[in-house]
Amino acid sequence: MSREEVYERLTAVFQEVFDDDSIELKDETTSEDIEDWDSFEHINLVVAVETEFSFKIPMGKVITMKNVGEMVDIILSLGK
Amino acid sequence: MRELEYPFDAEWIVKKKKSIKRQLLENAESSFLDKKIAILGGSTTNDIKNILELFLLNQGIRPSFYESEYNQYYEDGMFPNPQLEAFAPDVIYIHTSNRNISEYPAVTDSREEAEAKAKRLVSRFEGLWNHLFEVYHCAIIQNNFEAPYFRLMGNKDASDYRGRVNFIHRLNQAFYDFAENYGNFYIHDIAYEATMYGLEKWADPYYWHMYKYAMCVPAIPETCFQLANIMKSIWGKNKKVLNLDLDNTLWGGVIGDDGAENIEIGQETSMGQVYSEFQEYVKLQKSIGVLLTTNSKNNEDTAKAGFERPDSVLKLEDFTTFTANWNPKSENLKQTATNLTLLPESFVFVDDNPAEREIIRMECKGVAIPEMDAPEHYVHILDRSGFFEVTNLSEDDLKRNEMYQQNAKRQQEEASYANYGEYLTGLSMQGTIRAFEPIYMSRIAQLTNKSNQFNLTTRRYTQAQIEEAATDPLKITLYGKLEDKFGDNGVVSVVIGKKEQHKLHIDLWLMSCRVLKRDMELAMMDELVERCKEQGITQIFGYYYPTAKNGMVKDFYGVLGFVKIAEDEDQNTVWEFDIEEFYEKKNHYITVNGQ
Numbered sequence: 001m002s003r004e005e006v007y008e009r010l011t012a013v014f015q016e017v018f019d020d021d022s023i024e025l026k027d028e029t030t031s032e033d034i035e036d037w038d039s040f041e042h043i044n045l046v047v048a049v050e051t052e053f054s055f056k057i058p059m060g061k062v063i064t065m066k067n068v069g070e071m072v073d074i075i076l077s078l079g080k
Numbered sequence: 081m082r083e084l085e086y087p088f089d090a091e092w093i094v095k096k097k098k099s100i101k102r103q104l105l106e107n108a109e110s111s112f113l114d115k116k117i118a119i120l121g122g123s124t125t126n127d128i129k130n131i132l133e134l135f136l137l138n139q140g141i142r143p144s145f146y147e148s149e150y151n152q153y154y155e156d157g158m159f160p161n162p163q164l165e166a167f168a169p170d171v172i173y174i175h176t177s178n179r180n181i182s183e184y185p186a187v188t189d190s191r192e193e194a195e196a197k198a199k200r201l202v203s204r205f206e207g208l209w210n211h212l213f214e215v216y217h218c219a220i221i222q223n224n225f226e227a228p229y230f231r232l233m234g235n236k237d238a239s240d241y242r243g244r245v246n247f248i249h250r251l252n253q254a255f256y257d258f259a260e261n262y263g264n265f266y267i268h269d270i271a272y273e274a275t276m277y278g279l280e281k282w283a284d285p286y287y288w289h290m291y292k293y294a295m296c297v298p299a300i301p302e303t304c305f306q307l308a309n310i311m312k313s314i315w316g317k318n319k320k321v322l323n324l325d326l327d328n329t330l331w332g333g334v335i336g337d338d339g340a341e342n343i344e345i346g347q348e349t350s351m352g353q354v355y356s357e358f359q360e361y362v363k364l365q366k367s368i369g370v371l372l373t374t375n376s377k378n379n380e381d382t383a384k385a386g387f388e389r390p391d392s393v394l395k396l397e398d399f400t401t402f403t404a405n406w407n408p409k410s411e412n413l414k415q416t417a418t419n420l421t422l423l424p425e426s427f428v429f430v431d432d433n434p435a436e437r438e439i440i441r442m443e444c445k446g447v448a449i450p451e452m453d454a455p456e457h458y459v460h461i462l463d464r465s466g467f468f469e470v471t472n473l474s475e476d477d478l479k480r481n482e483m484y485q486q487n488a489k490r491q492q493e494e495a496s497y498a499n500y501g502e503y504l505t506g507l508s509m510q511g512t513i514r515a516f517e518p519i520y521m522s523r524i525a526q527l528t529n530k531s532n533q534f535n536l537t538t539r540r541y542t543q544a545q546i547e548e549a550a551t552d553p554l555k556i557t558l559y560g561k562l563e564d565k566f567g568d569n570g571v572v573s574v575v576i577g578k579k580e581q582h583k584l585h586i587d588l589w590l591m592s593c594r595v596l597k598r599d600m601e602l603a604m605m606d607e608l609v610e611r612c613k614e615q616g617i618t619q620i621f622g623y624y625y626p627t628a629k630n631g632m633v634k635d636f637y638g639v640l641g642f643v644k645i646a647e648d649e650d651q652n653t654v655w656e657f658d659i660e661e662f663y664e665k666k667n668h669y670i671t672v673n674g675q
Contacts, residue, residue, distance in 0.1 A: 044097075
């Protein structure tokens with residue numbers, strides 16, 4: 001799985017969860033940049049990401065995730 | 081919305097909940113029933129609220145919410161709470177789980193010590209419930225406790241009084257004992273949900289430690305779906321009728337081709353056993369008041385032969401109506417609804433054929449259409465869908481099938497009279513029309529929530545509001561009960577009027593459609609006029625608010641002799657009736673209050 005491919009699938013997940021087709025993701029994107037991305041929606045986002053990529057993200061990694069770039073790193077590491 | 085019907089894709093619902101909500105609000109075909117729900121949580125409730133909302137909207141109920149602060153269910157409920165009082169909930173939902181059990185027995189505890197611990201916890205909850213009833217006068221829905229995530233003693237945890245499994249069983253039993261004694265108190269069985277879902281996944285500690293959810297996030301739709309079923313049942317949105325296909329639904333094979341002797345039913349083959357088990361399940365539905373009807377493409381005699389087999393669990397007399405012909409099933413369903421004076425939306429259409437299901441979906445709006453894919457799953461799909469979720473198993477429910485059989489006899493009797501008036505006389509009808517009385521409060525409240533067709537204002541009342549109306553000196557209340565030689569129809573009509581000097585404004589006038597064309601509405605009018613005269617009222621004002629369903633009473637007040645005095649752009653109408661000194665009684669066939 002390439003980084004671009006992860007970005008493509010991840011963007012689709014973000015757009016569905018936040019019901020907003022205009023969302024575009026960058027490595028630096030954080031919850032500050034997306035209006036509805038609060039702690040509650042973060043849960044749903046993680047569940048949706050797990051469903052999309054068919055693996056569970058361990059608790060330790062969810063806690064330390066700082067931005068979209070790190071989320072992509074985690075997905076790439078788990079997807080191998 | 082099909083995506084919210086059982087079996088649903090829970091993860092998809094969690095992901096798409098925002099757009100699902102938008103669609104439900106945009107595509108609403110009729111007006112919503114507005115309800116206020118207070119959630120008192122012992123864990124995070126944010127998505128419980130959001131996803132419960134989806135399932136309720138799908139049932140035509142639009143909720144507004146009060147949410148307690150995180151894990152403040154006890155404090156928010158127990159102590160003065162002006163915000164919650166101002167909110168005036170219709171229902172309080174207490175979302176607790178085994179994460180809220182503060183004290184378990186220790187292995188060193190004596191039996192008495194363990195019991196004292198159970199008692200302390202149960203009294204704390206009972207205190208909360210009693211307080212909530214006293215202050216908020218509304219329904220309470222309480223979670224029971226799911227099984228624990230670990231078992232210190234392994235299997236012995238279940239049988240030993242010091243085991244957590246054992247302890248939770250006792251707590252739950254104490255909750256059920258309370259539920260048995262309070263009509264407006266309902267247990268939400270999360271223990272069963274967790275079992276069905278798989279406790280191992282349900283209780284995944286990740287979701288507790290990360291987000292303080294009592295169950296895993298993908299299980300939230302499951303628990304909300306079941307919770308919404310309790311609520312829609314309380315608010316009169318249950319289905320009432322099973323409309324059943326026969327070939328490959330109630331038995332295996334096609335009776336017209338194979339012959340009654342060759343269909344799959346009975347204990348001889350495994351397929352026969354599957355269908356027999358399904359028939360048993362359907363027959364059990366009848367025992368809780370669900371009406372059984374057929375809708376089959378067959379010649380009538382051929383179809384009936386299937387139930388004449390000695391090994392058929394269902395017998396012909398189990399069906400309220402029997403329809404087997406070559407008409408489109410959508411027409412049959414509508415005709416059956418008319419015959420039973422019900423709306424198609426009270427129906428669950430059960431058919432193994434996807435093409436037939438699609439026709440019903442297109443032609444009969446509001447009918448529930450479960451996906452009957454394989455006979456070994458039929459019971460499961462119907463059962464988990466909760467179409468007939470029982471919240472109060474009333475006398476009326478247990479007797480419903482009997483009442484419809486009496487109605488069939490009435491119809492036969494009607495056919496034997498040349499003149500309708502003679503038929504009505506022949507019924508020897510006895511009416512009881514009185515101000516609201518305590519024993520009927522729950523039935524009266526139920527009627528205000530269930531009646532849609534013969535209902536002038538479609539105002540919904542809780543039992544507490546009905547009780548209030550009964551004691552309000554500024555209100556005139558009437559309930560009407562009708563018996564005849566074939567049986568007792570129970571309470572079938574309700575009127576509430578508000579006094580204003582010499583005027584009476586009718587807030588509510590409804591009647592169950594099971595007594596249409598029996599002149600019961602005239603008897604109610606006579607009695608209402610009588611009460612008005614006693615209290616010096618000279619004018620009655622009637623109001624008609626049109627809905628998608630109450631077209632049949634559009635001119636009701638006109639027929640009673642009211643004069644229309646106003647009509648607005650939404651066709652809401654106001655009617656006036658002047659009571660003259662010599663009011664001539666309109667009812668001639670029903671003996672009212674023994675006179």
